[in-house]
Amino acid sequence: MNIQSKINKLITALKVKGYTYLLSRDQYYSNKLEKVCTIHKINRLMPIEEYNRLYPDNKKDPSKYKFVKVEVFSSHSNIEILKKLVELYKDI
Numbered sequence: 001m002n003i004q005s006k007i008n009k010l011i012t013a014l015k016v017k018g019y020t021y022l023l024s025r026d027q028y029y030s031n032k033l034e035k036v037c038t039i040h041k042i043n044r045l046m047p048i049e050e051y052n053r054l055y056p057d058n059k060k061d062p063s064k065y066k067f068v069k070v071e072v073f074s075s076h077s078n079i080e081i082l083k084k085l086v087e088l089y090k091d092i
Contacts (some may be wrong), residue, residue: 003078009084017092020045022069023081039073040081 011021022043030037051068052059060068073084 003082007078007082007085010082010089014085014089014092017089019088020067021085021088030056037076039074039076040078042068042072042081042084044072045069048077 007023009024016019022045023040024043026041027036027037027038029035045067046054048060048062048065048068051070052062072082072088075081075084
């Protein structure tokens with residue numbers, strides 16, 4: 001079962017509905033586990049007007065930005081990322 005292809009399909013389906021989500025992976029070294037770990041993040045690319053409406057205390061300059069990247073969810077598991085994307089899709 002290829003989870004990554006399902007994640008990509010859900011991101012594309014959300015894009016068709018008008019919501020742009022970005023998936024990123026960051027690696028870091030865990031001293032506790034003594035190995036390199038990967039964390040997966042879902043970010044939403046939202047228009048600056050919507051961002052300023054949702055976050056009035058942290059407004060951005062509309063002349064400087066068109067879109068703002070906001071972290072929605074992060075996890076070490078691809079399956080958790082897939083579940084969150086399914087949840088986001090169902091909410092639309």
